[in-house]
Amino acid sequence: MFSFLSKRFLQALLVLLGVSFATFIVGHLTGDPVELMARENATEQDKQDLRVYLGLDRPLEQQYFSFIVKAVQGDLGFSFVQQAKVSQLIAERLPATLQLAAAGFLLALAISIPLGIIIALNRGTIWDFLVTTLAMAGQAAPGFWIGLMLVVLFAVHLKVLPVSGYGGAAYIVLPAITLALQSSARLTRLVRASMLEVLSADYIRTAHSKGLRERVVLFVHAFRGAMIPVVTMAGLELAELVSGAFITETIFAWPGIGRLAVTAVSQRDFPVIQGVVLMSAAFFVLINFLVDVLYVVIDPRVKLK
Amino acid sequence: MSDAVLSVEGLSVDFAVGGSIIHAVRDVSLSVAQGEVLGLVGESGSGKSVTMLSVVRLLDARRTAITARAMSVDGHSILDLRPRALEDVRGPVVSYIFQDPLTALNPLLTVGRQISEGMRRHKGLSRTAARARALDLLRRVGIPAPELRINQLPHQLSGGMRQRVMIAMALAVEPKLLIADEPTTALDVTVQAEIVRLVQSIQREQGMAMVWVTHDLALLARLADRVVVMYAGRIVEDALAEALYDAPAHPYTAGLLASTSRIDDPFSEQEPIPGAPPDPRVVHPGCSFAPRCSRAQARCQGEVPALEIKADGRRVACFYPLTGSQT
Ligand SMILES: Nc1ncnc2c1ncn2[C@@H]1O[C@H](COP(=O)(O)OP(=O)(O)OP(=O)(O)O)[C@@H](O)[C@H]1O
Ligand code: SF4
Ligand SMILES: [Mg+2]
Numbered sequence: 001m002f003s004f005l006s007k008r009f010l011q012a013l014l015v016l017l018g019v020s021f022a023t024f025i026v027g028h029l030t031g032d033p034v035e036l037m038a039r040e041n042a043t044e045q046d047k048q049d050l051r052v053y054l055g056l057d058r059p060l061e062q063q064y065f066s067f068i069v070k071a072v073q074g075d076l077g078f079s080f081v082q083q084a085k086v087s088q089l090i091a092e093r094l095p096a097t098l099q100l101a102a103a104g105f106l107l108a109l110a111i112s113i114p115l116g117i118i119i120a121l122n123r124g125t126i127w128d129f130l131v132t133t134l135a136m137a138g139q140a141a142p143g144f145w146i147g148l149m150l151v152v153l154f155a156v157h158l159k160v161l162p163v164s165g166y167g168g169a170a171y172i173v174l175p176a177i178t179l180a181l182q183s184s185a186r187l188t189r190l191v192r193a194s195m196l197e198v199l200s201a202d203y204i205r206t207a208h209s210k211g212l213r214e215r216v217v218l219f220v221h222a223f224r225g226a227m228i229p230v231v232t233m234a235g236l237e238l239a240e241l242v243s244g245a246f247i248t249e250t251i252f253a254w255p256g257i258g259r260l261a262v263t264a265v266s267q268r269d270f271p272v273i274q275g276v277v278l279m280s281a282a283f284f285v286l287i288n289f290l291v292d293v294l295y296v297v298i299d300p301r302v303k304l305k
Numbered sequence: 306m307s308d309a310v311l312s313v314e315g316l317s318v319d320f321a322v323g324g325s326i327i328h329a330v331r332d333v334s335l336s337v338a339q340g341e342v343l344g345l346v347g348e349s350g351s352g353k354s355v356t357m358l359s360v361v362r363l364l365d366a367r368r369t370a371i372t373a374r375a376m377s378v379d380g381h382s383i384l385d386l387r388p389r390a391l392e393d394v395r396g397p398v399v400s401y402i403f404q405d406p407l408t409a410l411n412p413l414l415t416v417g418r419q420i421s422e423g424m425r426r427h428k429g430l431s432r433t434a435a436r437a438r439a440l441d442l443l444r445r446v447g448i449p450a451p452e453l454r455i456n457q458l459p460h461q462l463s464g465g466m467r468q469r470v471m472i473a474m475a476l477a478v479e480p481k482l483l484i485a486d487e488p489t490t491a492l493d494v495t496v497q498a499e500i501v502r503l504v505q506s507i508q509r510e511q512g513m514a515m516v517w518v519t520h521d522l523a524l525l526a527r528l529a530d531r532v533v534v535m536y537a538g539r540i541v542e543d544a545l546a547e548a549l550y551d552a553p554a555h556p557y558t559a560g561l562l563a564s565t566s567r568i569d570d571p572f573s574e575q576e577p578i579p580g581a582p583p584d585p586r587v588v589h590p591g592c593s594f595a596p597r598c599s600r601a602q603a604r605c606q607g608e609v610p611a612l613e614i615k616a617d618g619r620r621v622a623c624f625y626p627l628t629g630s631q632t
Contacts (some may be wrong), residue, residue: 023521123365202408209403209476210423214388220422222570224413299413300458 004302008292012285019281020274024064027270034051040074054080071278077271079264082206086275090262094279096166097249097256101241103172104179108237111184113230116191117223131188147251164253167274179245179279183237190233191226198226228299241286243280260262309336310482310514315374317353318355318491327585329355331538334509334612337482337514344529346561348582353518357484361395379481397427400480402504403468405491406467410459416443416470417455423478442473446503465496472504476511483508486518488526501528522565526550534558537583537593541614544619554619554626556598592623600626602626 034056038047051057055066076086119128138146153269154174155163162171198204199222207221246258253259258274264272295302306576318330330477339345358364359371376383379398386394403409411419420442421435430438436455443451446469459467467489475483485504489497498528505528507523508515517528525532525546532549534542534557541553553559580597583589591606592598596606604624612622 068414142454202403202405203411205358206403207402207411209361209363209395210426210478211392211397212422212426213392216422216426221414225411301412301460302609 004296005289005292008289012289015285016278016281017068020068021064022277023274023277024067028060028273048189052168073190075109076275076278079269079272081267081269082272083262086271089272090257090275090279093255093257093260096254097245100172100175100179100245100248100254100256101238102182103176104241105234105238107176107180108183109234111180112187112191115184116188117195117218119188120192120195120199121218123192127289128192132192135188138181139189141182143178144247144251146181147175147248150174150178151251164251166253171252175248175254176199178248178251179241183241187230187233187237191230194226194229195222198222201225223299228295231291231294231298235287238240239284239287242283307456308339311335311337311378311417311516313360313373313376315372316359316376317370317372318352318359319370321368325586328588329538329585330359331537333538333540335533335540335543337516339481339514340512342508342515342517342528342530344522344525344532345516345526345535346520346522346532347535350582350585351518351535352585353535354486357401357486357518358483359517360482361399362391363401393427394479396423396478398441398480399482399484400475400478402468402471402475402483402488403484403486406464406471406598407459407491407544409471413460415456415458416462420455420470420474420477423474427477427478438477439473442477443470446470446473446476446508447499448473464492465500466490468496468500469503470506471615472500476507476584479511479513481513483513483515485515487520488517490520494583522561528616534561538585539593539622540620541594542620543612544617544621548617548619552628554615554621554628556600556625556627557594559627560597581601600627 001299024274034047034050034054038050048057055063067077076090078084079086079089082089114224118290119131122128151163151174157283161173165171204217207217212221242257245254245256246262248254249256249258249261257279259275260272263269266277313336314334316330316333317328320329324555326541333352333356335343345357347353355364360376360383362371362383364371371377371384373384378394381390381394381398383391394471410416414575417436417485420439421430421432424435424438425429427520428435440451440455448454448466448469448519453472454462454466459470462470471488483504488504489500491502501524504515504517517525519525521597522532529546532542532544532546534538534549534555536557542549542558543553550562553562557578578597583593583596589595589609591608592601592610595601595605600623604626608624609625610622612620615626616619
């Protein structure tokens with residue numbers, strides 16, 4: 001078990017290093033930030049001074065090396081545009097993003113796991129058909145469209161929830177639902193399929209032949225095996241919710257990382273871009289690592305391989 | 306037949322698959338007495354497993370129609386039982402040993418857990434008491450180092466050991482009827498004989514009734530008191546083992562005997578029965594063995610032969626049997 005997880009941990013570090021390198025290179029290929037930052041009447045000398053001041057005159061590999069060394073210490077550099085530490089900008093926005101992602105994720109799990117199990121147990125009925133069709137439609141509909149429709153219905157017509165913004169609990173409802181709907185559409189179908197597959201396994205028949213209670217067969221013998229693919233997918237969904245929330249954040253004016261990234265891209269503020277990408281990647285890697293840990297807990301065969 | 310542990314009358318099982326209906330079992334009647342070992346043979350697809358799974362309704366009720374004039378296990382009328390009552394019968398009254406222990410055991414639960422859970426459910430044993438008994442059972446079925454094995458997962462065991470675990474699991478609740486559905490088919494030849502001997506010795510000690518499902522008539526010669534032969538979902542012959550081997554009455558039984566190596570004469574000529582079993586979706590107007598039967602006559606095409614009791618107590622479904630045709 002230890003060797004399995006430590007191998008995964010090393011892999012995770014390598015991924016992070018790769019991502020940081022890629023973002024660093026891409027960031028430097030998209031244009032010279034000094035041109036954007038310098039005052040309009042700045043001379044060549046002024047610009048060169050700025051470059052030296054920012055360390056942009058050094059060879060690329062040196063810049064990258066110092067970037068990494070600082071990043072490990074939590075220093076992601078300084079935003080040229082916003083005149084603030086990148087780490088501070090991210091720290092300001094992170095709680096909002098995490099709140100939204102957590103709310104959306106928990107909602108998605110709360111919908112998809114029971115629903116998927118229920119329709120698997122009632123396969124072939126009208127409920128199975130309705131839910132499966134709805135889930136397919138939900139998967140096909142773009143997230144921003146669902147978000148806008150929710151706003152029109154609940155905020156504009158019914159006026160029971162705020163249109164957008166950040167504040168009390170009421171503000172998180174619509175964006176969380178928007179995030180959760182697509183995730184739960186995917187997860188519900190996966191839970192259903194996975195549950196059906198496990199339920200048709202020979203060992204479920206064995207469990208029945210022992211006269212175990214139906215709920216024991218379901219939750220001790222079937223549920224655990226059925227969750228193995230679901231955990232992987234849920235991990236990806238969560239990573240997606242954290243790193244891909246910018247559309248929802250934009251629609252609902254949610255002051256999270258997503259909006260920070262959108263602004264930074266349009267301003268070519270690459271320390272911020274790098275920081276955000278690196279942080280998203282770190283999240284991705286962290287969640288994947290947690291998925292691996294969960295695997296070992298659910299499927300004891302893993303640790304023996 | 307008041308001492309029958311299992312008594313089935315007129316059992317039919319149909320599956321709805323796609324647009325068609327598979328008649329897997331047709332009008333099967335049989336009984337197993339206390340302490341009796343019944344062998345159930347027939348080619349692949351003849352309905353052996355489906356018959357035996359119907360005994361405690363282990364088939365998927367959504368796609369399966371089970372009908373019977375009467376079916377009782379140890380006095381419980383199976384088709385009338387509510388789900389809860391059925392759960393009480395599964396295990397302590399009827400236990401199963403399935404063909405492939407690798408797929409029949411839960412890959413995520415330890416051996417000990419899987420042996421214990423039936424005892425905890427039916428005998429109300431505590432966790433520690435059930436574990437202690439599971440250790441005993443593992444020892445009894447001949448698993449070395451049971452203290453180690455009890456905490457392992459099925460895939461850490463060899464095929465033979467897995468089947469021993471299955472056996473321990475089935476024995477744990479001391480069933481009145483043990484149904485072994487081809488328990489050795491998935492195993493190495495060298496292990497097969499050991500497992501057969503193990504099950505046989507346990508059956509003798511325990512004195513429980515048993516149904517042994519197999520393709521292999523030669524194997525049943527050593528094991529079974531009585532043999533029931535199935536063909537295309539029906540019973541075609543039911544006789545005491547000795548009588549059946551000495552003088553098969555049904556042409557299909559005779560064909561099966563000719564196609565298996567006999568225990569008393571392992572080097573005799575083996576000739577397979579020509580042709581293939583019929584499509585289980587089709588309802589035949591006549592004897593379903595007629596297309597492959599060398600004794601078939603006009604009557605066999607238009608009429609289904611009933612399973613009749615002959616003078617010596619054997620039952621045969623054939624208009625022109627090889628023996629006892631005087632009835
Ligand atoms: N769950 C099922 N759904 C549909 N058809 C089935 C199902 N189980 C069995 N059958 C069909 O019923 C018939 C009898 O199958 P059964 O498994 O009882 O045969 P068997 O005698 O046990 O054969 P084998 O020796 O191969 O195990 C076969 O035609 C099979 O295809
Ligand atoms: S009834 Fe006719 S076809 Fe059927 S087994 Fe007997 S002789 Fe053969
Ligand atoms: Mg079978």
